Amino acid sequence: MSANAEQNGALEAIPDAAHFAAPQCHNCGADLHTPFCPQCGQKRVERVGSWQLGQEVWNKFKWFDATVVVSARRLLRRPGMVAREYVFGARKRHLNPIKLLLVGIGFLVLIVQRGNYLASANAPISSAMTIVQAWANLSFSLSVVAIVLATWLFYRRYGGFNLYEHLMLACTIQFVVVVVSVLTKLPTLVWTDAVFLSRHRFVSSWLLDAVGVLVFCIACRQFFVIDPRRGWKRLLVASAFFIACKWILVRVYALVLIRIVL
Incomplete structure (x- = not known):
């Protein structure tokens, strides 16, 4: 053959x-x-399921090893295909996407803290932002939820994947976005001027949204083997649904944080 x-x-x-x-x-x-x-x-x-997923994450959970770098490089080049290969059984070739995402979030939180990204000269505001930062780790899961909702609604009949396998794809997509977020925040470790940080927060939020949509489209096309010539309309609608879900989840989460801060 x-x-x-x-x-x-x-x-x-x-x-x-x-x-x-x-x-x-x-x-x-x-x-x-x-x-x-x-x-x-x-x-x-075995096929990815609740028991298999929990067992593998528990047995293989480490914050960092050399294979993380290798797996991250493969994933940045072909996010959807790497997630597909992992779901189909290439567990030794690729790391668990949840593990990669946790490592990426760890680096991102470290950079945000080191660069005083959420700091303010105003004492009450700075105190409030400290609370926000403490709860920020949970916000990274919002995009994962939005991605799973979008792929499950529009592509659950493509390829026979179950909900846990859709979750693997979502973690893969979110890991790429987190890596881009880490790279864009590296300058804040050097330039700590308040004006620069304010402008950086505004620009980076729009940039990460654009990157998220782009990676979503690329990864879904690879994972579900979508023909762009015939499936671009569904992919476009799924991307719009993903952005809408993320926007709603972020706004609801922000309201909850405001109540906590107040």
Whole structure:
């Protein structure tokens, strides 16, 4: 079988029980008749579900190791395809998207704190922003919820993916956005002028929204194997729905934070 034929067959596959029961390593493609692959060493995998997801996150949770850098580089180049390969069983080749997202959020929170990104010369405002910063970690999950809602509503019949597999895609997309956010905030570690920080917050918010939509479209096209010529309308509507959901969730969360601060 040619490489193109194998690739086309993988794109047309469905992550069902028959796929994971096949005597084949889903990481490297070698024949698999034992619990561990004799070629790459990956353990026989199961479909992503609540038990499997929780067990894998618990067993593999580390804040940082060398494989994070390698996985992050692959993911930035092909976010949707990496998420798809992970869902179909390439667990040794790619890190868990939730783990990557947590590492990215950790770096982002560190930079925000180091650069006094939410600080203010006004003491009451600065005190309020300290409370906001303490609750900011939860805000990163809002985009993940919005992405899952959008992909589940518009693409749940594409490829036979379950809700947990949609969550893997959402974490992958959000990780890319978090990495871009980290890169854009690096200058704030050097330039701490209040005027610069105020302008930076305004510009970066619009930039990250644009990046989020772009990554959403690219990742969904790769993950669900969408033909741009025929599926661009649905993808456009799904992107608009994602932005609307995110906007509503952020506004509701902001109202909750205001009540907490007051």
